[in-house]
Amino acid sequence: MNSISQDTHYRLSLLSYAKRFGVSKAARKYHVNRQFIYRLRWRYDGSPESLLPLSRRPHSHPNQHTEQEASLIKRMRRRHPHDGLVVFWIKLCKHGYTRSISGLYRFLQRIHLAPAKLPNPKYVPKPYEEALYPGQKVxxxxxxxxxxxxxxxxxxEGKKFYQYTAIDECTRLRYLAAFEEQSTFSSMRFLQQLVHYFPFPIHKIQTDNGFEFTKRFGKDPENDLTLFEKQLQIYHIQYQKIRPYTPRHNGKVERSHRKDNEYFYAKHRFYSYQDFAHQLKVWNRVYNAFPMRPLHWKSPKEFLSSFSNTL
Structure with missing residues (x-):
């Protein structure tokens, strides 16, 4: 039984005792004054709800918002219905409002004009066009x-090594190469090696917007092509750049890099660049012979063999 029902039950028993034995005896037994019992009898209409405790909230307060302030708040809220609490309070202060932000919040709650955040527009991704044959997109x-x-x-000696990765979207066949610098010259050299490594022609290549690939965000990107982009034109390969700051658009190669961390870099150490290049070459062969669920538990090499008649 909650507190309200307990109070109601107490007052019902008080009125019942007063009806049987009189108001004075009921006041002495329940330790209340007679006026309290008379008020309950005047309020009681036969329903327990009529005996519920009334609100003790004061009808007014000496520091409550004035009519001018309430009018200002309502007028400003009509003009700025979606402003947050802080922004709305700052705009009110510029019009002479002197109350605290907590007082404004309580007043907005009382008049049901509290700020309501609009729902963010739902992101609807575009349907992704899957590659249907090897070399369609790398x-x-x-x-x-x-x-x-x-x-x-x-x-x-403070050496830094870089792993260039290319993955075919259709067959998941990968080619890895080791480089000592991350530059457009290294990207060009990697592209030349990639064209000779893949047993099928490449129709489109997709990369991010790094300066090792493109000067898309440079000063003159149209007339100042990188060595990588010039090599693509020589090979007549289409070039597609993903949306800026959206690595999920290059998701297949990003996912393969996570696999590299788990199965290769977590348990290998490199003493020189030649050592790194050799171990990376071995790992590339292991990866291309690894069964994958997207390929119905076939390895990239096994899956590629099903296209041997069409290449």
Whole structure:
């Protein structure tokens, strides 16, 4: 039984006792004054709800908002219905409002004009066009080799190694190459190696907007092509750049990099650039022979063999 029903039950028993034995005896037994019992008898109409405790909230307060302030708030809220509390309070202060922000919040709650945040527009991704044949689209990205994997003399000399990755969207066939610098020259060299490595022609290549690939956000991107972009034109390969700051559009190569961290970089160390290049070459063969769920538990090489008649 909650507190309200307990109070109601107490007052019903008080009125019942007063009706049987009189108001004076009821006042002495229940330790209340006679006027309280008379008020209950005047309020009681036969329903327990009529005996519920009335609100003790005062009808007015000496520091309550004045009519001018209430009019200002209502007028400003009509003009700015979606402003947040802080922004709305600052705009009111510029019009002479002197109350605190907490007082404004309580007043807005009382008159049911509290700020309501509009729902964010729902993101509806565009349907992704899956690659239907090998070479239709190849994703390329660069991974910086974790510094903890570089040991020995290479670590003492402050060497940095980079893994260039290309993955075919259809067959998931990958090509990895090791480089000592991340530049447009390295990207061009990687592209030349990639064209000779893949056993099928490449029709489109997709990368992010890094300066090792493109000068899309440079001063003169149209007339100042990188070595990588010029090499693409020589090979007559279409070039597609993903939306800025949206790595999920290059999701297949990004996912393969996570696999590299879990199965390769977590348990390998490199003492020199030649050592890194050799181990990366071995890992590339292992990856291309690894069964994958998107390929119905076939490896990229096995899945590629099903297109051998069409290449």
């Amino acid at each position: 994703q390329i990205d660069v991974k910086v080799v974790p510094s903890v994997c570089i040991v020995g003399q290479a670590h003492e």
